[in-house]
Amino acid sequence: MRSYSHNSSLHLFRCFGKLAVNLRHNNNDTFIAMKRLLIIAFFLLVLSVPATAQRRLIDAVDKTPVSIASILDAAGNMVGFTLSDGTFTDIPSSSYPVTIRCIGYEQLVIETPQDKTYEIMPVSYELDEVVIVPVERNILKQTFYVREYFSMNTQTDTVTYFIEHMAHRFIPATEKVKYSGNTSLRIQCTRAYSRIKMFGKDSVASDPKSMFPSMLSVIDLYDEEELAHESLREQGGAGNIYEEKGKSGMSLIQKQNAHTFTVIEDVLAEKEGHSVSPWSLKMLGLAMDIGQLYTTRVYRVNDKGVYLPKDMIECGMVMEADGRGKFIRKILKSDKPVEVRLMIEAYLVDSDYLTKEEAKAEYKKKDSDVEFVIPSTVPPLNDATRQMVERANGNQ
Numbered sequence: 231m232r233s234y235s236h237n238s239s240l241h242l243f244r245c246f247g248k249l250a251v252n253l254r255h256n257n258n259d260t261f262i263a264m265k266r267l268l269i270i271a272f273f274l275l276v277l278s279v280p281a282t283a284q285r286r287l288i289d290a291v292d293k294t295p296v297s298i299a300s301i302l303d304a305a306g307n308m309v310g311f312t313l314s315d316g317t318f319t320d321i322p323s324s325s326y327p328v329t330i331r332c333i334g335y336e337q338l339v340i341e342t343p344q345d346k347t348y349e350i351m352p353v354s355y356e357l358d359e360v361v362i363v364p365v366e367r368n369i370l371k372q373t374f375y376v377r378e379y380f381s382m383n384t385q386t387d388t389v390t391y392f393i394e395h396m397a398h399r400f401i402p403a404t405e406k407v408k409y410s411g412n413t414s415l416r417i418q419c420t421r422a423y424s425r426i427k428m429f430g431k432d433s434v435a436s437d438p439k440s441m442f443p444s445m446l447s448v449i450d451l452y453d454e455e456e457l458a459h460e461s462l463r464e465q466g467g468a469g470n471i472y473e474e475k476g477k478s479g480m481s482l483i484q485k486q487n488a489h490t491f492t493v494i495e496d497v498l499a500e501k502e503g504h505s506v507s508p509w510s511l512k513m514l515g516l517a518m519d520i521g522q523l524y525t526t527r528v529y530r531v532n533d534k535g536v537y538l539p540k541d542m543i544e545c546g547m548v549m550e551a552d553g554r555g556k557f558i559r560k561i562l563k564s565d566k567p568v569e570v571r572l573m574i575e576a577y578l579v580d581s582d583y584l585t586k587e588e589a590k591a592e593y594k595k596k597d598s599d600v601e602f603v604i605p606s607t608v609p610p611l612n613d614a615t616r617q618m619v620e621r622a623n624g625n626q
Contacts, residue, residue, distance in 0.1 A: 286312075289335075296335065298311055299312040299330050301319075307390055307614075316347075328340050330350060331612075333545065336351045352487060355530060368407045369401070370581060378391070379571075380392075384562050387428040388428075396601075400593055413453055421602070459484055478502070481500065493526070498522070514555070522551075526545060542578065550569075550572075552567040577607065
């Protein structure tokens with residue numbers, strides 16, 4: 231079958247149009263026949279028009295789509311993310327330049343909007359040393375450096391929070407170990423910053439006590455065994471990416487390269503309408519219609535395809551919601567729902583093995599003089615967030 235270009239189809243469309251007008255005055259049957267041809271020509275024109283170009287993000291090494299990469303605008307607010315096929319959500323031109331951040335990848339800055347495919351470099355990790363764990367020291371202590379980006383937006387006003395933590399958790403080294411202690415992530419120290427642009431004013435602050443509560447408790451660091459799909463475990467198998475579809479989205483994506491094994495989960499993929507409104511938030515005046523909620527975990531790759539908490543090196547979460555609660559709307563003095571976006575990044579700093587008694591005692595111990603340690607694999611702050619921090623600290 232011959233394929234027509236856009237220009238040739240347009241020319242054919244015009245010719246049929248002129249011919250139909252002339253024939254209408256001469257022969258009605260011929261006009262009807264030509265009208266049918268005109269309809270056919272119209273469909274040929276539509277089919278021949280190329281699809282609208284899209285902005286897309288791929289891995290610079292293996293060329294696979296990079297999904298759930300957060301997009302921050304020139305003011306440091308999260309304005310979107312990439313979908314499962316790597317395409318961008320709708321980002322207005324006024325948001326540029328934008329910064330792309332994704333767990334397991336270096337930071338990417340895009341100065342101007344262009345409909346093209348962008349490549350982002352994966353982070354290279356050093357091979358982990360083999361650690362022989364003594365039988366009695368079977369509780370794994372992991373220390374993380376954590377970043378939270380939280381924003382609330384209306385059409386005219388914006389509230390932006392950037393919060394850093396040092397945090398740790400204590401978990402069984404293997405599934406066979408029984409441990410009754412608290413395994414949730416525990417914050418050791420915090421640095422928090424805010425920027426409020428409302429009613430024509432622009433102010434910053436750095437007092438953690440006056441900030442919006444940390445959302446770190448909602449992140450799932452996952453403390454269970456995780457299996458790579460058999461297609462990724464088999465040598466010479468079905469490539470380096472595996473996907474599972476849910477009711478309303480790609481529920482699971484597993485990616486593997488020479489350095490890392492990455493798991494991305496769409497928490498709402500099985501929800502009707504890809505949305506949820508937690509009743510617990512409604513009780514607090516924080517009612518939200520959560521439309522996007524994803525978690526990401528990155529492990530050091532191994533030959534077995536079996537991943538334990540000790541193998542994790544980074545993890546994160548992305549959330550997008552419409553805030554309908556009175557408390558949220560009160561902050562921005564809005565009578566309409568507020569756009570709420572959250573991104574959390576957690577980077578492993580250190581690991582150690584303790585006895586059960588040591589772990590329980592250390593979890594209860596009050597921390598003092600804890601220093602912030604930022605791993606070399608953590609991307610630098612985007613310009614807007616860095617300027618907010620410098621301004622809040624009196625450096626500008």
